[in-house]
Amino acid sequence: MVIAEPRIISWLELLIGFDTRNGSGDEVACAKWLAEALQKFAPDSLKLQSVTRSRGKSDSAYVLAVWGMPKILLNVHIDTVPSGEGWTGDPLRLRHENDRYIGLGTSDIKGAAACILAALEQVTPKDVAILFSGDEEHGSEVMPAAIAENDLGDIPHAIVCEPTSCTMGARHRGMLAMSVKFAGPGGHSSLSDITEAPLQKIARFAAKLSDYGDKFKSIGAPEYKGICLNIGEIKSDGAYNVIPTQAIFKFSMRPPPGDGTARHQEAAQAILRGLYPEVVLDVIAALNPFQSRAPEILSSICLGLDPIDLPYWTEAAMLSEAGVNAVVFGPGHVDQAHRPNEYVEGAQLVKAAGVYAAALSGAFL
Numbered sequence: 001m002v003i004a005e006p007r008i009i010s011w012l013e014l015l016i017g018f019d020t021r022n023g024s025g026d027e028v029a030c031a032k033w034l035a036e037a038l039q040k041f042a043p044d045s046l047k048l049q050s051v052t053r054s055r056g057k058s059d060s061a062y063v064l065a066v067w068g069m070p071k072i073l074l075n076v077h078i079d080t081v082p083s084g085e086g087w088t089g090d091p092l093r094l095r096h097e098n099d100r101y102i103g104l105g106t107s108d109i110k111g112a113a114a115c116i117l118a119a120l121e122q123v124t125p126k127d128v129a130i131l132f133s134g135d136e137e138h139g140s141e142v143m144p145a146a147i148a149e150n151d152l153g154d155i156p157h158a159i160v161c162e163p164t165s166c167t168m169g170a171r172h173r174g175m176l177a178m179s180v181k182f183a184g185p186g187g188h189s190s191l192s193d194i195t196e197a198p199l200q201k202i203a204r205f206a207a208k209l210s211d212y213g214d215k216f217k218s219i220g221a222p223e224y225k226g227i228c229l230n231i232g233e234i235k236s237d238g239a240y241n242v243i244p245t246q247a248i249f250k251f252s253m254r255p256p257p258g259d260g261t262a263r264h265q266e267a268a269q270a271i272l273r274g275l276y277p278e279v280v281l282d283v284i285a286a287l288n289p290f291q292s293r294a295p296e297i298l299s300s301i302c303l304g305l306d307p308i309d310l311p312y313w314t315e316a317a318m319l320s321e322a323g324v325n326a327v328v329f330g331p332g333h334v335d336q337a338h339r340p341n342e343y344v345e346g347a348q349l350v351k352a353a354g355v356y357a358a359a360l361s362g363a364f365l
């Protein structure tokens with residue numbers, strides 16, 4: 001089935017107009033509007049749920065629409081990254097230049113939401129569920145809430161929409177990000193032998209952590225060797241002749257598919273404990289890797305494609321962990337997203353809309 005591009009674009013225009021920049025935008029307002037939009041397509045049940053977030057962020061939300069006994073879930077996140085510098089137009093107003101539709105979230109991933117809404121205008125949904133959820137870009141606190149509420153029930157399959165250029169993603173790495181902070185009285189560097197040295201403590205820990213990362217470099221499948229240990233950030237208020245009063249260290253690892261974050265988190269903590277027994281690491285993010293349970297079952301919906309590896313993390317990992325057979329499929333390319341003048345091509349939208357329409361119609365499964 002072909003979904004007309006102008007119909008997709010009219011939805012996309014409205015979606016881009018919502019400011020859902022993670023942390024500063026209003027994801028609840030967008031979810032409410034989506035609930036009203038979905039209501040028009042007569043779902044058997046519709047749930048709009050706001051979700052509180054930690055780290056001082058405003059509430060986010062999700063909306064779940066269900067038709068019949070769902071065999072498949074279509075999931076799209078409604079938040080975007082911050083727009084950043086360098087846009088040549090208003091990021092919240094959709095522009096059309098040649099074959100490109102430009103706007104914040106066009107490629108990641110409001111384009112997919114527009115495709116699904118346009119497909120609903122032409123398809124009678126059968127045994128399918130749609131989940132529009134917030135807070136994917138930073139924190140991912142909404143998807144676990146939807147899973148914990150048991151709202152997804154026993155839905156066996158899911159397509160998680162992310163920009164895959166209409167290929168079928170079935171694996172990706174996880175993400176473990178942690179930090180630690182040390183403090184001391186500071187002072188003149190002539191006193192450094194007898195003064196607490198926050199930055200030196202971090203240097204010792206970072207060196208041992210690097211050794212830990214090195215051990216994995218040759219281990220794993222060829223496409224997923226190592227754990228990508230990254231000594232990302234070390235900051236202090238010291239100077240070569242000033243003992244710092246504080247120092248903070250942030251690092252990350254990306255465990256491969258089949259691995260998990262927990263054992264690396266414990267290992268990092270054990271290394272730190274060996275040096276400074278009382279100090280506890282702060283977890284910034286602990287997101288497990290993803291390996292689709294049975295991607296071949298969803299291949300027929302996803303244009304008969306073979307599964308591919310993805311270079312980025314998705315919430316498919318969380319659905320998979322909850323027992324759902326998930327793959328990642330969506331219009332646009334990751335290189336077009338998270339940057340000024342983000343865009344998606346019309347042809348990509350039409351292609352993806354055809355796939356979502358097939359899923360909505362209950363075909364194949």
Ligand SMILES: [Zn+2]
Nearest residue numbers: 077108109162
């Ligand atoms: Zn995304």
